[in-house]
Amino acid sequence: MRRTSILIALFIIAASGCSKCSKDERASTAADTQPDTEEQTSTKPDRSPNFIVVLLDDTGYADFGAYGSEINTPNIDQLAENGVQFSNYHTPATCSPTRSMLLTGVDNHLTGMGNMIEIMADNQFDQPGYEGYMSDGVVTLPRLLQDAGYHTYMAGKWHLGKTKDSLPAARGFERSIALMESGADNFEKKSYLPMYDFVHFYEGFEEVDLPKDFYSTRYYIDRTIEYIGKDHADGKPFFAYVSLQAQHYPLQVPKEYIDKYQGVYDVGWDEIRAKRYAQERTLGNRFRRRNGACEPSRWPCTPACSRPSTPMSDVCSPISRKSERRTTR
16 A cells, blocks of 8 residues: 555545445435425435544544554544545645635635645735635535535634634534634643734634633534534434644643553654554555555655654653643643
8 A cells, every 4th residue: 555644634424324325326415415395305314425524634644543553543443444445635735725625625726725824935925826714716515515405513623714704604614613723732722833822712603712621632523523413303414524633733632642652652753664664565455455456565665764763752852841741631
């Protein structure tokens, strides 16, 4: 299996009464979810798939167990084993341009996100396609699905504009709780970059504070479940976009996860890399036999940067080690 590092890993889960339909039926479902007759009204909800899109920052294929990682990801591994694995996903080089393309299906320059606004070059400001927020000239996927009779939900990092006209609630999401900036502390409402004095969370059109027991991943998942539960009784299909931030700097996790992986990475990143690649080769051979994919030996492990294999604990600065200790609370 080709080893491809990507900025964002994307997983799409489709679950519905259409699970036994043919591929052609599944492909046509999203286009005809709005019933035209009384007879169709009674059957269409059962054929309309629910969609959950989980977006991860700064993540590569080999960060998941299904692709050779030492990180325990059983639920994702099960989806990979029993579902469909897409192997030709493309991403721009930075965060918000990728998000704009995912949510609209068009080039990021057409969405107004030619570059991430935090790193915009001087000659890009005030140029068409570099507005720094998602343009009103493009239609979003949740808007299309909403028009087709779907409930639409969003929880997590937005990073596509901060004005009221740019919020998720203004771009097709019926219910939403969203972080506006490129990232934030995972335990509290606090900036992680000098360029941000504050970070902003919006539920719908209202700015909100966070609960005292906030941890980003847990909170976004809980809110998504809450949104789905509120509308479950009406039988309408839903589209949920869950945009997690914990993989993005600052890397912070609850103490139980630090304890679980204590010592695992002491061997250094070169050793971890070699083990992941070997496992990818094994998994790739199995995938090739099952799906007729290309021979993984055609994709040798590229040389690592010239550096000694150093335990990661020796690379951390005193400041970063202090920050790491803070995340164990």
